[in-house]
Amino acid sequence: MRSWVESANGPSADFPLSNLPYGVFSRTAGPKDVRRVGVAIGDFVLDIAEAWAELVPSEPMLGYELFDEPSLNPFLAEGRVVWDFVRNQLQSWLSAGCPVLRDNTALRERAMIPLSQVELHMPIEIGNYTDFYASEYHATNVGSMFRPDNPLLPNWKNLPVGYHGRASSIVVSGTDVIRPCGQTKSDDAERPSFGPSRLLDYELEVGFVTGPGNEPGQRIPIEDAANHIFGLVLVNDWSARDMQKWEYQPLGPFLAKSFATTISPWVVPLDALAAVPRGDRTSAGRPEGAAVPRRCMGLGSRSETASRPADG
């Protein structure tokens, strides 16, 4: 899948034509609050509204109006048919053989902005945020911090254990995270004490950005999940473990998590992952109430983390 954007074609390119993640940008040279939805390709971001206005003027609602917006939410609300239509359109404009944007110098100069000349912002307005305890290895590992004798509780293999996080505390990658203050109590202390967390931890996670939603009381069959999941972001679920240990029973993690959660500025469409090779997991069995076994939708990805002390 070659693009006429040369920087999109290398084997180490983050943003090849098969990816095309969506984000919200402002121009470094312009005001910060003039924001639009763009798509990353090679070293550029394509200003979708700008291209759409010229290339598909007959359907402004499906392009110009949806993307001349400071968040992806209006696009997310449209659902799978529009998501697919727009992605196909963008892939077509950016593919090597398509002249409509490639050979239109004036439009290209307006609509293709070097990534070095944009600032990236929160891509979505988050109405609700649920953190699932999704990996058996992670659940066992974290569980052993708090319950060494009993890390994985019996419900884990039967239902998706999760909790609601504080939607308003989600920030875009690069935002400073302030070390939280809170109560902690060591096992040998008689009383809790108050102060900055001394066990600030991170969790590398993948976040699912979902689409139009459903009416209360209407279930979404698991086979239909791909029609509701728009795409994925990387997530750092910052955690103050010392505060968490003292506060989390019986109602779950709260202030130990809600000071900040970081997401990537780019939302990778679900389709972009379909092409990535994956190692299939064996199913953990069919949970009660689900029509098909879980782990039916394998997604291929590799993630890495690294940390370094401040000023060594």
Place this chain on the structure above:
Amino acid sequence: MRSWVESANGPSADFPLSNLPYGVFSRTAGPKDVRRVGVAIGDFVLDIAEAWAELVPSEPMLGYELFDEPSLNPFLAEGRVVWDFVRNQLQSWLSAGCPVLRDNTALRERAMIPLSQVELHMPIEIGNYTDFYASEYHATNVGSMFRPDNPLLPNWKNLPVGYHGRASSIVVSGTDVIRPCGQTKSDDAERPSFGPSRLLDYELEVGFVTGPGNEPGQRIPIEDAANHIFGLVLVNDWSARDMQKWEYQPLGPFLAKSFATTISPWVVPLDALAAVPRGDRTSAGRPEGAAVPRRCMGLGSRSETASRPADG
């Protein structure tokens, strides 16, 4: 405190001049999506924007524009100074001796709408919703359902135990609540089973609607709480106890709570409760990290619940 609205003056009036709760209404005779913020007085709702446009045309932003809105959020974002200014203005217009609205028949007919001719809607757009485990009696009672030997955990007397609920599941009073389906597991069953909850419960609570908010990492001193709490609603925290028992460890209540939470359509300003006699509680002591003892802000209220079987 007498009003020229006679139905506001009886000893059993829900909406006397000292209350003036805010809500969002549409006119039964008009389209449902034409919504405005109003204030309840006796058997009427005052269309604030309508009155403001005529009585304070020089300050539309503090009145007309704030209330010609389908939710209270723009008003909530203004903060304590504007909240007080508007409440004083409304109390003045509606008090027995003030002629500006009382004697203006044309305006009164446009702006004072009988409660029987309006439909009430969700008063606020909720960005985040936190459920605190706020009453010792309740915490002990619920705790004993799940942990008979150990109902009140040691953190309870030291910090505000709470969890985030699903903001999008909050509905206005009168909305049908659909009995949720989910996994449950009885103690003697080997496997969980799936089906409608058989232990649907309710919890009568008071909800605090908060104002402009704070920046991440900036603490709000507890002495300043009244500047951030706009008002109160009644809450029914519907709970599927059988689902809760099986799912709630270790991350807290989740699907057992997030199918619906009901709030009252009227938001009672904090000031309206200042006049209500209250029985002061003895303090539970000063939690670590708080500058003053908790329970410093007593609010007087009496609440009652009743239930009846369908077609009993």
